[in-house]
Amino acid sequence: MTKVKIATDWLAGCAGCHMSLLDIDERVVKLLEAVEFTSSPVTDLKHPPKEGVTVGILEGAICNTHNIEVAKQMRERCQILIAIGDCATFGGIPAMRNLVGTEAALKRAYLETESVVGGLIPDSPELGKPLEMVTGVGDVVKVDLFIPGCPPRADALFYALSELLAGRVPVILPPEHFVYD
Amino acid sequence: MEMVNITINGQKISASAGITILKAAQQAGIDIPTLCNHPALSPTGACRVCVVEVEGQRTLITACTFPITDGLFIQTESPQVVKARKFILDMLFSERNHFCMYCQMSGDCELQNLGYRYGIDHWVFPTYTKGFPVDATRKYFLMEHNRCVLCGRCERACGTLVANHTLGLRNRGAKSMIHADANFTFGDSSCISCGTCLQVCPTGALCDKRSAFMGRDEQTQHVKTTCSQCSVGCAMEIVTRGGNVMKILGDWNGVVNEGVLCQHGRFDPLYDERIRITSPLIRQKGKIIPASWDEALQAVAKRMGKADAKSIGVLASSNVTNEALYMLDKLFNKEMKVANVGLLNRAAPKLFEKSKGSLANIENGDVILVVGADPVKDQPVASFLVKRTVDRGARLIVVDGEDNGLAPFAYMCLPMADIGKAVEIAGRANNPIILYGAGVSEAAANALKKLQGKASFVALEPGVNTRAAVAFGFANGFKPSEVKTLFLLLGEQDGIGVEALKGIGKGAFVVMQASFSSPLTEQADVVLPMAIWSERSGSLTNTEGRIQKVSKAVEPEGEAKADWEIISLLAEKLDKKLGASLEELSARATQNIK
Numbered sequence: 001m002t003k004v005k006i007a008t009d010w011l012a013g014c015a016g017c018h019m020s021l022l023d024i025d026e027r028v029v030k031l032l033e034a035v036e037f038t039s040s041p042v043t044d045l046k047h048p049p050k051e052g053v054t055v056g057i058l059e060g061a062i063c064n065t066h067n068i069e070v071a072k073q074m075r076e077r078c079q080i081l082i083a084i085g086d087c088a089t090f091g092g093i094p095a096m097r098n099l100v101g102t103e104a105a106l107k108r109a110y111l112e113t114e115s116v117v118g119g120l121i122p123d124s125p126e127l128g129k130p131l132e133m134v135t136g137v138g139d140v141v142k143v144d145l146f147i148p149g150c151p152p153r154a155d156a157l158f159y160a161l162s163e164l165l166a167g168r169v170p171v172i173l174p175p176e177h178f179v180y181d
Numbered sequence: 182m183e184m185v186n187i188t189i190n191g192q193k194i195s196a197s198a199g200i201t202i203l204k205a206a207q208q209a210g211i212d213i214p215t216l217c218n219h220p221a222l223s224p225t226g227a228c229r230v231c232v233v234e235v236e237g238q239r240t241l242i243t244a245c246t247f248p249i250t251d252g253l254f255i256q257t258e259s260p261q262v263v264k265a266r267k268f269i270l271d272m273l274f275s276e277r278n279h280f281c282m283y284c285q286m287s288g289d290c291e292l293q294n295l296g297y298r299y300g301i302d303h304w305v306f307p308t309y310t311k312g313f314p315v316d317a318t319r320k321y322f323l324m325e326h327n328r329c330v331l332c333g334r335c336e337r338a339c340g341t342l343v344a345n346h347t348l349g350l351r352n353r354g355a356k357s358m359i360h361a362d363a364n365f366t367f368g369d370s371s372c373i374s375c376g377t378c379l380q381v382c383p384t385g386a387l388c389d390k391r392s393a394f395m396g397r398d399e400q401t402q403h404v405k406t407t408c409s410q411c412s413v414g415c416a417m418e419i420v421t422r423g424g425n426v427m428k429i430l431g432d433w434n435g436v437v438n439e440g441v442l443c444q445h446g447r448f449d450p451l452y453d454e455r456i457r458i459t460s461p462l463i464r465q466k467g468k469i470i471p472a473s474w475d476e477a478l479q480a481v482a483k484r485m486g487k488a489d490a491k492s493i494g495v496l497a498s499s500n501v502t503n504e505a506l507y508m509l510d511k512l513f514n515k516e517m518k519v520a521n522v523g524l525l526n527r528a529a530p531k532l533f534e535k536s537k538g539s540l541a542n543i544e545n546g547d548v549i550l551v552v553g554a555d556p557v558k559d560q561p562v563a564s565f566l567v568k569r570t571v572d573r574g575a576r577l578i579v580v581d582g583e584d585n586g587l588a589p590f591a592y593m594c595l596p597m598a599d600i601g602k603a604v605e606i607a608g609r610a611n612n613p614i615i616l617y618g619a620g621v622s623e624a625a626a627n628a629l630k631k632l633q634g635k636a637s638f639v640a641l642e643p644g645v646n647t648r649a650a651v652a653f654g655f656a657n658g659f660k661p662s663e664v665k666t667l668f669l670l671l672g673e674q675d676g677i678g679v680e681a682l683k684g685i686g687k688g689a690f691v692v693m694q695a696s697f698s699s700p701l702t703e704q705a706d707v708v709l710p711m712a713i714w715s716e717r718s719g720s721l722t723n724t725e726g727r728i729q730k731v732s733k734a735v736e737p738e739g740e741a742k743a744d745w746e747i748i749s750l751l752a753e754k755l756d757k758k759l760g761a762s763l764e765e766l767s768a769r770a771t772q773n774i775k
Contacts, residue, residue, distance in 0.1 A: 090280065090304055091280075091308065093282075099312035101310075135304075138304075171300075178300070180282065
């Protein structure tokens with residue numbers, strides 16, 4: 001039997017959701033009998049393969065144009081897209097920026113911070129451009145399953161993957177796995 | 182009452198005509214989710230979360246406001262209803278900052294619970310981008326407007342329960358926000374920090390500074406008890422975690438207060454910074470030093486055992502339990518024949534042999550006389566009752582100084598000398614209520630007696646358990662000059678300085694039973710450390726004569742012991758067989774007070 005391919009990537013997040021994924025602990029051995037993690041920020045291969053994967057997992061909010069590119073690429077290359085964590089589902093911590101505005105946030109961070117001398121707002125063409133509004137992944141691509149939580153519990157992630165392997169797509173996680181914090 | 186038959190989710194229900202769909206459903210055990218509704222407040226249907234489908238109605242209707250009539254056919258979780266609720270929640274979540282991960286209410290938030298219940302796992306609408314201010318100008322709790330859902334519970338609690346009318350809603354639409362006195366910070370407003378709004382807030386918008394992030398409700402213990410800060414005797418819950426008091430909540434089932442508390446009851450005791458006395462102290466070679474309970478009690482017994490009853494004096498604070506007052510009376514007065522006893526605070530004059538006034542009666546009054554008492558300062562929850570009644574059109578006449586806290590709400594303020602005028606007006610009313618305190622002059626007391634049979638009288642006793650102290654004869658006048666050995670039951674009482682010992686001869690032996698260290702306790706020969714309000718069980722008598730239980734929520738600090746227990750131990754040392762269980766003592770005390 002061919003293994004089910006899973007790719008993960010992160011956007012504007014803190015890597016906490018990926019840590020939670022690793023917290024599946026020894027169950028990952030069992031999981032790897034059935035799935036193959038093709039690429040992720042914590043493996044050598046970073047980008048989802050061109051030939052596509054079955055499940056794509058995204059952590060983090062949409063903060064800049066680069067995040068949109070990554071989210072769109074993942075969407076194109078996967079069949080089922082899962083947004084994990086409060087940032088990917090709601091905007092989370094990065095969305096706090098919305099309350100002050102992007103410009104003000106950049107100024108505060110790079111120019112006005114007490115320790116800054118001769119500050120500069122980074123504007124290299126290699127960098128994505130910050131967006132006016134930070135949003136969840138669902139605002140730029142279609143998401144098939146949202147798993148909120150900061151981070152989502154390892155059990156919740158394991159449950160979702162197990163359900164998918166069993167051929168079921170959970171629409172909303174059951175209460176024991178559904179948390180906002 | 183007329184009963185009608187309705188059907189909810191296919192279940193046939195018989196309920197009183199005119200009650201709301203929500204109440205009828207609750208009586209039948211059917212859960213309809215709510216957000217702006219609160220059992221203690223009148224419903225407004227502001228949040229629309231409780232919408233239900235009623236056959237024959239054009240749209241979905243709010244269950245919390247719709248009165249039932251015969252034959253209603255109601256669906257509470259139909260697809261249409263669930264769709265509408267999700268839409269409502271999507272809109273509520275899209276406004277302001279409802280990120281649970283940095284909110285202290287996460288786990289205890291009613292909005293969050295609704296999000297879980299209806300599976301809100303992402304935002305459907307763009308979130309609101311304009312930040313609202315955070316108002317942390319009050320000492321005890323802050324207002325984070327960004328978490329507010331504009332349910333209006335706080336505004337209704339402030340207006341209808343406390344009758345303080347500080348809070349309101351200003352602006353329209355997305356700019357709406359709760360305000361204090363139209364345009365003041367909470368700290369500068371007319372807010373009296375009673376915390377009723379804090380207790381009813383369904384989200385983390387109103388946030389208790391002390392207990393925030395100290396644990397969820399399920400990690401805490403709630404102990405039902407009675408407030409011992411004044412003589413009203415409000416029912417409350419002490420919330421503890423790991424042996425620490427986190428916060429105090431009003432008990433909605435409380436007979437006297439029905440959930441409302443004041444700043445003195447809800448916050449002040451948690452911010453008490455006085456230094457506790459944690460072990461018995463004995464004076465040796467002019468210095469007061471720690472000792473064991475046995476040594477301290479032995480020292481007291483040695484002195485008292487051989488002292489002449491006439492040379493012994495007993496002074497008590499009213500902030501002690503019925504059981505302690507009973508033991509104090511039994512040991513010193515009944516057993517040792519000590520007659521020179523006194524109370525540290527004044528008591529309201531006894532107008533009649535049997536006073537049967539009840540605080541609940543205040544709300545039936547059409548003219549309210551407040552004579553020689555300032556409930557705003559001393560019994561705030563009683564002042565809420567007065568202000569509520571004034572809101573309903575009752576006339577308030579304050580017979581006291583100009584600075585009386587109720588003066589701004591009064592129809593008329595009179596000096597004590599004009600009591601006759603007040604009595605005359607009250608005499609013409611249908612249901613006059615007289616609230617009187619220790620400030621009533623003798624002439625005024627006589628004038629008030631004319632209203633006997635006509636008016637309802639409620640004494641507002643100063644102190645805490647003053648009514649019980651009076652019943653045990655502690656308010657008879659104390660003669661300090663005759664005292665050579667003094668037993669001073671100081672308890673937790675504040676504001677008593679060394680002047681308490683004025684008139685007591687030099688060289689007198691002074692025993693103090695006290696909770697806090699002060700210049701006064703420095704003067705003692707023996708100090709017996711006493712447990713405070715959260716650390717002892719027993720009962721208190723409120724100003725109406727209602728005897729209510731107090732319960733221990735945490736262990737006494739250090740070696741402190743409950744007030745009644747200390748006197749029991751002392752009695753034992755004096756070879757008086759008075760020892761009994763708390764239940765037994767409570768029963769005996771109750772019998773003596775009645």
